[in-house]
Structure formats: C-alpha cells, structure tokens
Amino acid sequence: xxxxxxxxxxxxxxxxxxxxxxxxxxxxxxxxxxxxxxxxxxxxxxxxxxxxxxxxxxxxxxxxxxxxxxxxxxxxxxxxxxxxxxxxxxxxxxxxxxxxxxxxxxxxxxxxxxxxxxxxxxxxxxxxxxxxxxxxxxxxxxxxxxxxxxxxxxxxxx
Numbered sequence: 001x002x003x004x005x006x007x008x009x010x011x012x013x014x015x016x017x018x019x020x021x022x023x024x025x026x027x028x029x030x031x032x033x034x035x036x037x038x039x040x041x042x043x044x045x046x047x048x049x050x051x052x053x054x055x056x057x058x059x060x061x062x063x064x065x066x067x068x069x070x071x072x073x074x075x076x077x078x079x080x081x082x083x084x085x086x087x088x089x090x091x092x093x094x095x096x097x098x099x100x101x102x103x104x105x106x107x108x109x110x111x112x113x114x115x116x117x118x119x120x121x122x123x124x125x126x127x128x129x130x131x132x133x134x135x136x137x138x139x140x141x142x143x144x145x146x147x148x149x150x151x152x153x154x155x156x157x158x
Contacts, residue, residue, distance in 0.1 A: 015092040020085055023092075027084035028077050039063070094123040098130060105134050 039062070042055050066073050094117050101113045115131035117124060 015089060015096050020088045020092055023088045024081045024084040027087075028081045031080045032077060090120060090122050093118065094121045094127065098123075098127070101130065101134065 039059050042059055045053075097115065097117060101115050104111065105113050113131060113134050115127040115134075117127050
C-alpha cells in the first residue's frame with residue numbers, strides 16, 4: 001500500500017502562509033533582540049557593577065565582529081527563520097485540521113468527525129477533547145432533530 005508510506009507527512013510547504021511567515025518574523029526578531037538586550041544589560045554598570053568596565057571592550061569586539069561579518073549574522077537569522085517555519089507546521093497543521101473538522105461538522109452535523117494528528121504535532125490533548133465534544137454533539141442533536149422533524153410534520157398536516 002503506497003499511501004501508507006506517506007501518511008502523516010506534510011503535503012504543503014506552507015499551511016497558512018501569512019500566519020507562518022508572521023510567526024517566523026517574530027521568532028527572528030526575538031532572536032535578534034536577545035543578544036542586543038544581553039549586550040545592553042552587560043554594559044550596564046548598575047546591573048553588573050564594577051565589572052562592567054572589564055566587559056565593555058569584549059562586547060565592543062563582539063559588536064565590531066558582527067558588523068564586519070554581517071553576512072554570518074544574516075545567515076544565522078535566515079536559518080532561524082527557516083527553522084521557525086518548520087516548527088510552525090507543528091502548530092498550524094493542527095489548527096488547519098481543527099478548522100476542517102469544524103467545517104465538516106457544520107456542513108454535516110450528524111456525521112462523526114475524526115481529529116487525528118501527526119505524532120509530531122502539538123495539541124494532541126485538545127484534539128481528543130474536540131473530537132469527543134463534536135461527536136457527543138451528534139448524539140445530543142439527533143433526538144432534538146427528530147423532535148423538530150415531528151413538529152414540522154405535525155404543523156404541515158394541520
């Protein structure tokens with residue numbers, strides 16, 4: 001069975017391109033801010049005390065190195081962005097799955113839904129809960145729908 005070989009793999013590079021790129025930009029931005037924040041904290045004499053004077057030349061060398069070899073910084077940021085897009089599949093894939101399940105339930109309220117996720121995805125507990133709630137709604141709606149159909153028939157017979 002050929003289809004089992006590829007079951008559970010991602011089918012698209014982007015699940016929700018806008019959201020995944022937004023997530024990647026935020027991760028890259030935070031990754032860029034962390035060293036800057038660290039440098040500012042390390043250069044602050046009121047946090048480190050007298051040692052700030054000893055640290056300042058080292059930090060200045062680091063800053064100079066980053067400016068002299070800016071392409072290394074860019075490659076690192078691009079790598080972080082790429083990794084964050086791969087990581088975002090583990091979050092946005094389940095969200096797309098939940099969206100499809102909810103649409104399926106909306107279109108066919110009496111149909112049983114399946115919220116299974118890939119092993120590596122996040123939100124497995126939520127997936128089980130969502131599936132349980134949506135499939136229990138089917139059992140609750142069915143008697144109400146039967147009663148509504150009887151009322152409609154009685155109203156139509158009058």
